[in-house]
Amino acid sequence: MQSADKSFRRGVEQFNAREFFEAHETWEEIWLRAPEPEKTFLQGIIQVAAAFHHYRRGNAAGAQSLLNAGRKKLEQFPALYRRLNLESLRAAAREWAEALASGEDPGTHLLPRLECADAAGAKAQRHTARLSRRRSRKKRNL
Numbered sequence: 001m002q003s004a005d006k007s008f009r010r011g012v013e014q015f016n017a018r019e020f021f022e023a024h025e026t027w028e029e030i031w032l033r034a035p036e037p038e039k040t041f042l043q044g045i046i047q048v049a050a051a052f053h054h055y056r057r058g059n060a061a062g063a064q065s066l067l068n069a070g071r072k073k074l075e076q077f078p079a080l081y082r083r084l085n086l087e088s089l090r091a092a093a094r095e096w097a098e099a100l101a102s103g104e105d106p107g108t109h110l111l112p113r114l115e116c117a118d119a120a121g122a123k124a125q126r127h128t129a130r131l132s133r134r135r136s137r138k139k140r141n142l
Contacts, residue, residue, distance in 0.1 A: 004034075007027075008027070011045075011049075014115045015113070016114055020042075020050070020056065021049075021050075023049040024050050031046060041074070041077055043073055046070070048067060048071070048074070049067050051063045051064075051067040051093070054066060061100075063100055067096055068097050069098070070093060080117045083117050087116045088112070088115055089114060096112075
């Protein structure tokens with residue numbers, strides 16, 4: 001049996017490889033045994049991973065719902081938690097949920113990554129800015 005930390009890191013690697021279902025499954029094994037507040041944190045990232053799995057399967061409504069639920073759970077935690085830039089993930093979840101709610105498809109090339117705190121800053125800001133610019137252009141063209 002893998003340690004919880006190894007399993008957690010494996011889930012991060014799976015998420016970043018866009019293996020969202022696998023990340024969900026990996027983290028769920030940890031979630032089952034986790035105490036609070038870790039249980040809520042894990043449920044939040046599990047829901048975000050499941051949301052992107054639903055998105056890739058064409059279920060925009062399911063993705064939007066899970067993004068909102070996961071983001072709400074993750075809002076209880078600091079911007080940096082378990083060396084992850086949660087603020088970046090929350091921002092991406094919010095942007096994706098808003099885009100999906102308005103019928104937009106951000107596209108698989110904009111799927112977010114979980115960034116470690118030491119590498120997150122600039123990449124996360126570029127991702128959020130890119131998605132915001134794309135949404136603004138679409139609104140102007142309506």
